[in-house]
Amino acid sequence: MAEAIISGFIQSEKLAKEQIITANQCNQERLSELKNKYGIEAVTKDQLDYTTIDVFILAMKPKDIDGVLEDLRDKITADQLLISVLAGISTSYMEENLNDGQQVIRVMPNTSSMIQESATAISPGRHVSMDQVLLAKEMMKCIGEAYLIDEDKMDIYTGIAGSGPAYFYNLMEHVENVGHQAGLDRELVREIGAQTLFGAAKMILEQEETPKELREKITSPNGTTAAGLDALNAYGGGLAIIEAVKSAASRSKELSKESEKQLVFQK
Ligand SMILES: NC(=O)C1=CN([C@@H]2O[C@H](COP(=O)(O)OP(=O)(O)OC[C@H]3O[C@@H](n4cnc5c(N)ncnc54)[C@H](OP(=O)(O)O)[C@@H]3O)[C@@H](O)[C@H]2O)C=CC1
Numbered sequence: 001m002a003e004a005i006i007s008g009f010i011q012s013e014k015l016a017k018e019q020i021i022t023a024n025q026c027n028q029e030r031l032s033e034l035k036n037k038y039g040i041e042a043v044t045k046d047q048l049d050y051t052t053i054d055v056f057i058l059a060m061k062p063k064d065i066d067g068v069l070e071d072l073r074d075k076i077t078a079d080q081l082l083i084s085v086l087a088g089i090s091t092s093y094m095e096e097n098l099n100d101g102q103q104v105i106r107v108m109p110n111t112s113s114m115i116q117e118s119a120t121a122i123s124p125g126r127h128v129s130m131d132q133v134l135l136a137k138e139m140m141k142c143i144g145e146a147y148l149i150d151e152d153k154m155d156i157y158t159g160i161a162g163s164g165p166a167y168f169y170n171l172m173e174h175v176e177n178v179g180h181q182a183g184l185d186r187e188l189v190r191e192i193g194a195q196t197l198f199g200a201a202k203m204i205l206e207q208e209e210t211p212k213e214l215r216e217k218i219t220s221p222n223g224t225t226a227a228g229l230d231a232l233n234a235y236g237g238g239l240a241i242i243e244a245v246k247s248a249a250s251r252s253k254e255l256s257k258e259s260e261k262q263l264v265f266q267k
């Protein structure tokens with residue numbers, strides 16, 4: 001995820017390469033790869049000079065958050081902004097584990113950040129100034145669209161947009177397989193599927209009609225689309241997508257509860 005964000009930042013040209021430093025724990029090979037690919041500074045976390053950094057973007061796995069916050073607590077000051085992309089880790093959890101007044105923002109991007117097409121949610125913590133919210137929004141707009149949302153909607157947002165690309169990729173895997181089995185070249189059917197998905201997404205974004213209206217326009221009575229949609233519904237297509245979003249949202253909620261439990265335990 002960190003690489004996707006870096007890639008979007010660089011392409012946006014709003015941030016100079018010299019303004020971006022990436023850090024990991026110890027994987028030197030990965031650091032060299034990022035350094036060569038993006039021309040940015042890439043160091044292990046122990047080599048970071050924390051005092052020179054205005055905005056930290058945390059992008060490790062949620063399970064690693066405790067060690068990270070403990071490490072950061074005494075190295076950063078309240079005016080340094082912390083942006084977290086970690087699924088299921090609340091701003092209050094981070095605030096409780098950092099020094100009083102620490103500015104923290106939770107965001108939920110997706111991997112389309114890589115090509116500046118993320119749909120990123122932003123939820124500020126309690127101590128963040130309006131200037132820092134605007135800065136975070138500007139930064140997230142470098143990697144796609146950005147939306148300010150209430151943090152209590154972050155789980156469902158994660159189910160829709162954080163995990164969302166994976167549902168569409170999975171759908172495309174099936175389209176590719178069925179097209180290939182029917183004799184189309186695999187690469188060709190991949191491109192056809194992607195162009196179809198892209199065109200449909202663009203129609204929703206650029207036309208006035210709702211997805212329902214757009215669907216109805218394609219569906220002639222007793223035609224091919226009606227036959228396709230009947231099969232889709234008979235095999236639970238709609239339900240499957242509803243359940244996918246709900247399950248991802250519920251896992252996000254579970255991750256929050258797990259970290260909150262640890263917080264109570266620590267107190
Ligand atoms: N993948 C996605 O589509 C999305 C992911 N997210 C969130 O992004 C986060 C990262 O996911 P993902 O990119 O898949 O994870 P990865 O495991 O691919 O990457 C995690 C990175 O964090 C580094 N890291 C771990 N601990 C530290 C530390 N203490 N200090 C500095 N760096 C550290 C790791 O470095 P090292 O190898 O050296 O340990 C590694 O480079 C997750 O919290 C996830 O919830 C959010 C939205 C979408």
Ligand SMILES: O=C(O)[C@@H]1CCC=N1
Pocket residue numbers: 087158162163
């Ligand atoms: O699967 C995950 O946990 C992360 C969070 C959102 C997308 N991927």
